[in-house]
Structures are given as structure tokens and as C-alpha cells.
Amino acid sequence: MENITHSFVVVGVDTSNFPPKQFSTACWEIPPESVADFVAGAVATAYERIGHGELEIRIVPITA
Numbered sequence: 001m002e003n004i005t006h007s008f009v010v011v012g013v014d015t016s017n018f019p020p021k022q023f024s025t026a027c028w029e030i031p032p033e034s035v036a037d038f039v040a041g042a043v044a045t046a047y048e049r050i051g052h053g054e055l056e057i058r059i060v061p062i063t064a
Helices: 032-050
Strands: 006-014 022-030 057-063
Touching: 006 032, 022 032, 032 057
Parallel strands: none
Antiparallel strands: 006 022, 006 057
16 A cells, blocks of 8 residues: 655745745645645744735645
């Protein structure tokens, strides 16, 4: 049986200010059933670090 995991970067950018503030975090080898929890945690951290402006959130897959 193959272990399936996902690796990705969650990026949050404040689009309401210049220069824009940014937060990003890499998530490595996350099992499929935990992806939503990791993304939710990263988005919450982005709002805490950047503030409550207009954030654009992107999830960028890491492929090797």
C-alpha cells in the first residue's frame, strides 16, 4: 500500500496596502485527511500576522 501525502505552500498577501505584506508557510507530506486542518491553521496564522485587511490566499503545490 502506497502512502499518499501532499506538500504545498499556503500564501497570504494583503492586497489593500502598498507595499503589500505577505505570509507564507510550507506544509510537507501532509496526509489527505489533514490537508484542510493545515490550510485552515495557515490561513488563521496569516490573518493574525498580517492583520485583518483584504487577504488573497493561494495554495501552491510543491512537486518534485
